[in-house]
Amino acid sequence: MNTLFFAMVIAYGFGVTAALAGGRRAIGRGLVAFGAIAGSAAGLALGATVIAGGTAWTLSIPELLPLGGGFALRLDPLGAFFLVVIGVGAVPAALYGWGYSAAYEGGRASLRLLGAMFNLFLLTMSLVALADNVLTFLLMWEVMSLTSYFLVITEADEPPARSAGLWYITMTHVGLMMLLAAFLLFAGPAGLGGFAELRAGASSLSPGVRNVVFILAFLGFGSKAGIVPLHVWLPRAHPAAPSHVSALMSGVMIKMGIYGLLRVTLDLLGGGPAWWGGLVLAVGVISALLGVLYALMEHDLKRLLAFHSVENIGIILIGIGAGLMFHRYGLMPLAALGFIGGLYHVINHAAFKGLLFLGAGSVLQATKTGNMEEMGGLIKRMPWTALFFLIGAAAISALPPLNGFVSEWLVFQALLGGINIPVPEVAVVMPLAMGLLALTSGLAAACFVKAFGITFLALPRSAAAGEARECRFSMRLGMALLAAACVGLGIAPFAVVPVLGRIVAGLGGLPDTQAAFTLSVYLQTPSSLGQMSPTLIAGGLLLLMLLVPALLWLFRVNGRRRVGDSWGCGRVGQTARMEYTATAFAEPLRRVFAEIYRPMRELTVNFHPGSKYFVESIKYTSEITPVFEQSVYKPFLDSATFVAQQVRRLQAGSLHLYLLYMAAALTFLIFVARWWQQ
């Protein structure tokens, strides 16, 4: 396994070197992509080996960081799973990036920086999953955040990218501060320690400290994962970054927040009171619902996808929150079911959200716009991209027989298990969560009918969309890999679920619950709440799909087809202006949920001066400002700006004044030092 680890590091290092060497042509970019592909494939193999073997792999280099226990790595099955997730997301994204980065050949962005940061980002993200002490973990966490910041501002000449970068780096450092505080509290006076020491010392912490550590860790990791209300950076950063980077950040990086949460809460702290799980569950439900609601109102393809990341993180947290609650009540097989549902959704989301972002990137390059209202008809111009995006859209809408359905089914079953919670007041939360999760998935289906229908179907709404061309082969290949993953994870859960069971076994005292899941093609929950077989459903659908046309032919059904004009109530010609728009599609839901959106509408009608029966122009503007940005962030930002304005007075540009400051600061420090000694 050492070989695989060093192969991974060397491959990423090769990628960085190749990028810095500065090849702008296909070969240069190909070498960068090769480094990333080889590195993430080696990481995937390393993760798979650890999961298959069931034994942890360790590596310690104390000399590398001469404080806090040095540079310590340990890969247990949980970390290995996330390494696999990184591999699943990164191999196709890197392959896609090979073709996608051709757009930067002209010098719109620095290919050197992009390639080097891309490889470094993947390396440090992998090392986060491997870290075995606080110092290594936080260091890698921070470098992962910084490298992804540089990836977000790849197109630094564009103001939105810079603004997105600022939001992202601020939010990620707010999160880092909380993580620092959490680990400082956790490690206590003993100083920064290894995870094994923390695990051993967790039970001797007072309940108050444990609670504070949990809250801080939840907020810190949540800011990376994108929970509401800390999600504000996602809809800004994901659209600004190059699409293969968005795919990685959204599909993989935000999952490191989930990894950290599981590691600290379940593994190191060993679980906690029921309200921990309840809080995670509640935040999960709110994130899922608000994420999808704002996604529905979004007409920029990549921003829409970013809001769906918030939704899916919510679904993952629902599974984990339910698991934590069951864990508290000693319902171990059900707890395992909740965690398995959450983890299954982690890898599924990496597959379908990665796929959707890659598809969106191809559309973006072909039409030069992210605005869905200017797209349309792309299914004819870009058939492959359309097919892959459709698979991704169906998967994220939890439609059988694709992968989203399986993980949502598992989460649903975990919530159903809530009937076994002995406290009725707590148990009654579960059906409510289930109802809201179902609403979320229904709305997600509506949103992806909009996203796919408006983008790819009907007539092109702009000249650019009418002249769109299919993307490069390497980009299509990247998407094809992820589409295959969506199908594979959908029809083979019998192979995945037991593996996930093995991964969560041992965390926080969870027993190995493999026996509770049957290993046949049927997916059976512990205490047999439900049983189904996605494999057989897929097989049945495929069989019927072949059978029905055959039967129609056999019964001599009229098979002729005539191509004609669309029916339009007697109108003469059809133009794209007559089509339903994304705004119109989402309008009924906007009115239904007006209480949440609080939309601002303005309608101005100019009449002809002669008669009010002739209208000269109608102007309609409508805007939705998310509640959180108004109520939480705006006061904070305003006060920060105010303070900054006041502080500016100190910096008047006068050298004498600055010298005075220095003298004053020196005197102050002398006094402090003096006082400190006494």
Place this chain on the structure above:
Amino acid sequence: MKYVFAVSQAAFALALAPLVVGFVRWLKARMQNRRSAPPWQPYFELKKLFGKEAVVSENASWLFRAAPYVVFVSTVAVALLVPFLFVAEPFDTVGDLLAVVYLLLLGTFFLALAGLDPGTPFGGMGASREMTVAAIAEPTIAVAIFSVALGAGSTNLGRIVAQTLANPANAISPGHLLAFAALFIVALAETGRLPVDNPATHLELTMIHEAMILEYSGRYLALIEWAAALKLTIFLSLLANLFVPWGVATTIAPLSLSVAAVALLIKFGFLALVIAVVETRVAKLRLFRVPELLGVSFVLALLAVTSSFLLR
């Protein structure tokens, strides 16, 4: 042998479906003092549509031509899972109630996409409204499933039927009755009946489902109409057999099967009567009042679960 029976049960439902739709129409006409076409009229309509050539919009893509098959296939797949006459033994464990819901959503998803494909405003309008109604109906279905599963300890249809048969008192528990009411409202919304949608008109201001499929003709339309009829039959038999499972055959024998068939027809007759009365007495709701109706059904379902918890 089991497989043959299970498949023939689905085939029976498929064959019966047009009659169910025709019967509701016939009852409705009687109640409104109209002369009606015979209940078996939908069979002639299907035959006519299958015999005609299909006209496809020049703007449409392959998705428009594939969608009717996806809709039909996913609905037939559901029919294979649902107990009409008896619990479909080998297929019962293939999919549970959640799988049923999501398979139906698969059909709705593709039909809505097909509505957008020709680029006409009607299709888009229908697709938008259909997805809105489907999304808002979803939480009720989930919570009603929770309530039913709570009694049976499982989401599998066979287990639910068996459990209610074994404990007849369950059938009149408040949780069961409230869940029935909630699911009935949702069934009206999902199958495009009054007061949510009007199956008898193409008027653009009222239509949801009919607007979405406006561009379809020939065999494509036949498949969609047949699937819609089957969907109604599925919802009726879920209402009939999950909540009032008496008559459902537990053994596959000629006698018990014929009893089951008679019982099913009686239950269908009763439910069809209720639908016809509702459609005669109630005007269609404004689209933006529909969420209120579905909100009511959600509250009913939530009450069902809560009462099940309290009475446990």
